[in-house]
Amino acid sequence: MKNIKHIYLIFCLFSCLFFLPAKSDQMFNLGKIIFLEKGNCASCHTLRDAGSSATIGPNLNEIKPIKERVVEVVTNGISMMPPYEGILSKNEIQAVAYYVSKSSD
Numbered sequence: 001m002k003n004i005k006h007i008y009l010i011f012c013l014f015s016c017l018f019f020l021p022a023k024s025d026q027m028f029n030l031g032k033i034i035f036l037e038k039g040n041c042a043s044c045h046t047l048r049d050a051g052s053s054a055t056i057g058p059n060l061n062e063i064k065p066i067k068e069r070v071v072e073v074v075t076n077g078i079s080m081m082p083p084y085e086g087i088l089s090k091n092e093i094q095a096v097a098y099y100v101s102k103s104s105d
Contacts, residue, residue, distance in 0.1 A: 031099025049103035060104045070097035
């Protein structure tokens with residue numbers, strides 16, 4: 001009986017490694033902070049993970065941009081979105097792009 005409980009416990013712990021979201025890395029967390037605070041992205045964009053529902057810019061959950069596209073747009077701006085080069089560091093732009101691309105999947 002004891003062995004069955006141990007096997008069940010090991011199975012549950014092992015299963016959690018594969019089925020829990022893997023969104024707890026440092027780059028993801030930094031990107032979310034930038035999205036919500038320094039970059040102020042949430043004031044214009046909808047992104048479910050960030051809890052934002054603005055409608056000025058595209059809904060990021062719908063367009064699911066790849067990281068490289070986010071880097072390009074955040075760096076250089078597009079349409080009415082201003083460029084963030086000089087406002088955000090290259091590392092911060094990489095982090096917010098990583099966050100947006102991963103959380104909009």
